[in-house]
Amino acid sequence: xxxxxxxxxxxxxxxxxxxxxxxxxxxxxxxxxxxxxxxxxxxxxxxxxxxxxxxxxxxxxxxxxxxxxxxxxxxxxxxxxxxxxxxxxxxxxxxxxxxxxxxxxxxxxxxxxxxxxxxxxxxxxxxxxxxxxxxxxxxxxxxxxxxxxxxxxxxxxxxxxxxxxxxxxxxxxxxxxxxxxxxxxxxxxxxxxxxxxxxxxxxxxxxxxxxxxxxxxxxxxxxxxxxxxxxxxxxxxxxxxxxxxxxxxxxxxxxxxxxxxxxxxxxxxxxxxxxxxxxxxxxxxxx
Numbered sequence: 001x002x003x004x005x006x007x008x009x010x011x012x013x014x015x016x017x018x019x020x021x022x023x024x025x026x027x028x029x030x031x032x033x034x035x036x037x038x039x040x041x042x043x044x045x046x047x048x049x050x051x052x053x054x055x056x057x058x059x060x061x062x063x064x065x066x067x068x069x070x071x072x073x074x075x076x077x078x079x080x081x082x083x084x085x086x087x088x089x090x091x092x093x094x095x096x097x098x099x100x101x102x103x104x105x106x107x108x109x110x111x112x113x114x115x116x117x118x119x120x121x122x123x124x125x126x127x128x129x130x131x132x133x134x135x136x137x138x139x140x141x142x143x144x145x146x147x148x149x150x151x152x153x154x155x156x157x158x159x160x161x162x163x164x165x166x167x168x169x170x171x172x173x174x175x176x177x178x179x180x181x182x183x184x185x186x187x188x189x190x191x192x193x194x195x196x197x198x199x200x201x202x203x204x205x206x207x208x209x210x211x212x213x214x215x216x217x218x219x220x221x222x223x224x225x226x227x228x229x230x231x232x233x234x235x236x237x238x239x240x241x242x243x244x245x246x247x248x249x250x251x252x253x254x255x256x257x258x259x260x261x262x263x264x265x266x267x268x269x270x271x272x273x274x275x276x277x278x279x280x281x282x283x284x285x286x287x
Contacts (some may be wrong), residue, residue, distance in 0.1 A: 049134035081159015097160030136180030
């Protein structure tokens, strides 16, 4: 059995192993060198944030048993997608696929901020009053379903190698937990790493309560898209220790820290504009 076949056969075990390993590494790191003090107790955060993760996993398993890897296998067998049609070398197809899928995640992230109806779903992620490893996987089930459908469409059009999809899925989960970590990197290290990977300090800006900062730093893995498209912001205005995490009008614990409140949050309040071009800070903003 070759390497590619082994990875494809055992992809679920590989993905889950990386997930739990990264979760454990970040959890320990957060205890050893925390960047900020939490406002909600860690047991409450972990119980509810990981609760929605397991709920999402169950829903995805029921609705999409084959998941992204299954769609990639099917597309490959049918010869669908640009990379299958033009017979691109395997190594090049793998690199192009991982980078393209990462770019699509960036575009999707911008989209859920720009469209008010989708912002309703995505604000479950942003309403978290703290920022730690569990925030990286805290999304409403409807947003997870939307994300999966977008991923399916891209895979069918692109035709990536199956192993590229597996690599991307592992990278996306691992880097999302890393860059949401409540950890402290030396400034000199962060300055270098953020040229190649989104760091916790870089992404924490995106979780600011201020609209101009929340509408910046959309990348999850590769940091280049924010720099290329003008959505990069180096540091939060008040500094990482003093900045406020969350959304102005959503701060009741039962609404933002407990699972039932998270699930109902998209259906609360009126649909309001959350224009992506609101990147000039105003004290009166209630975004």
